[in-house]
Amino acid sequence: MGYGRGIIVGHWVTLRRFLRTFFIGHGATLKRRGGGHQLFDLWPGKKKRGEEPTVQQDATTEGLFTVEYPDERLPVYERFRVLPVLVYDDSDGNVRCTCCNICAKVCPPQCIWMTHAAGPDGKPVPLPEDYYIDMDVCMNCGLCSEYCPFDAIKMDQNFELSNYERHQSHIFSLQDLLVSSEFYANTHPEAYASDEQVVERGKVAKKKDQRLQKALGVGAKPASNPKPAAKPAATPAT
Numbered sequence: 001m002g003y004g005r006g007i008i009v010g011h012w013v014t015l016r017r018f019l020r021t022f023f024i025g026h027g028a029t030l031k032r033r034g035g036g037h038q039l040f041d042l043w044p045g046k047k048k049r050g051e052e053p054t055v056q057q058d059a060t061t062e063g064l065f066t067v068e069y070p071d072e073r074l075p076v077y078e079r080f081r082v083l084p085v086l087v088y089d090d091s092d093g094n095v096r097c098t099c100c101n102i103c104a105k106v107c108p109p110q111c112i113w114m115t116h117a118a119g120p121d122g123k124p125v126p127l128p129e130d131y132y133i134d135m136d137v138c139m140n141c142g143l144c145s146e147y148c149p150f151d152a153i154k155m156d157q158n159f160e161l162s163n164y165e166r167h168q169s170h171i172f173s174l175q176d177l178l179v180s181s182e183f184y185a186n187t188h189p190e191a192y193a194s195d196e197q198v199v200e201r202g203k204v205a206k207k208k209d210q211r212l213q214k215a216l217g218v219g220a221k222p223a224s225n226p227k228p229a230a231k232p233a234a235t236p237a238t
């Protein structure tokens with residue numbers, strides 16, 4: 001390629017994109033992600049912003065797409081993952097975590113730590129007394145969730161976690177991390193209903209009950225954790 005030809009081609013690609021976005025078809029390629037035609041948005045009687053069907057951009061879509069966040073939010077894919085959460089069962093309010101420490105061992109940046117709960121005799125029982133994750137250190141890899149043998153830790157999709165304090169509030173404790181099994185089923189319907197997870201849940205519940213009963217003494221009733229407080233609302237990113 002001769003001198004300067006690459007620069008001209010590069011500029012042509014940019015110019016072509018500009019023309020197709022703003023002029024070709026009288027601006028017909030000007031669309032918003034939330035659906036609808038940008039030019040017609042000014043007309044009365046049109047649907048309000050955010051009420052129109054979401055247009056997903058793919059390789060064949062052309063035009064200028066603007067996501068008017070936070071008024072408009074793109075739906076995330078089910079497997080989109082941000083930070084881990086701990087699941088408790090709606091049926092009995094018990095956390096699934098047995099404090100086995102496997103997630104903390106496999107976590108690459110070592111941002112998980114926890115303490116064991118104690119039974120009436122002072123001996124540890126397979127429940128966490130507290131459980132912490134440093135959200136600033138977590139690299140969203142999902143390994144903790146992959147390795148958990150009790151189906152207790154899952155990756156959540158909430159990405160609006162910014163706030164004005166960078167230290168204490170970024171260390172999430174057990175109460176901050178707990179979500180109900182119903183919440184997980186709603187955010188991950190396909191995974192929750194998959195054969196693999198259905199079988200796993202059945203096995204895990206049995207295994208956990210056995211361990212808990214053994215720790216508390218045969219015939220003793222499993223200790224139940226108090227129902228956790230609702231997840232704190234995250235402050236939207238500014």
Ligand code: SF4
Binds near residue numbers: 096103104148149151
């Ligand atoms: S979340 Fe899972 S892997 Fe981590 S301590 Fe609890 S049971 Fe073990």
Ligand code: SF4
Binds near residue numbers: 107133139140141145
């Ligand atoms: S997602 Fe990865 S980095 Fe974050 S807590 Fe789990 S294992 Fe650690």
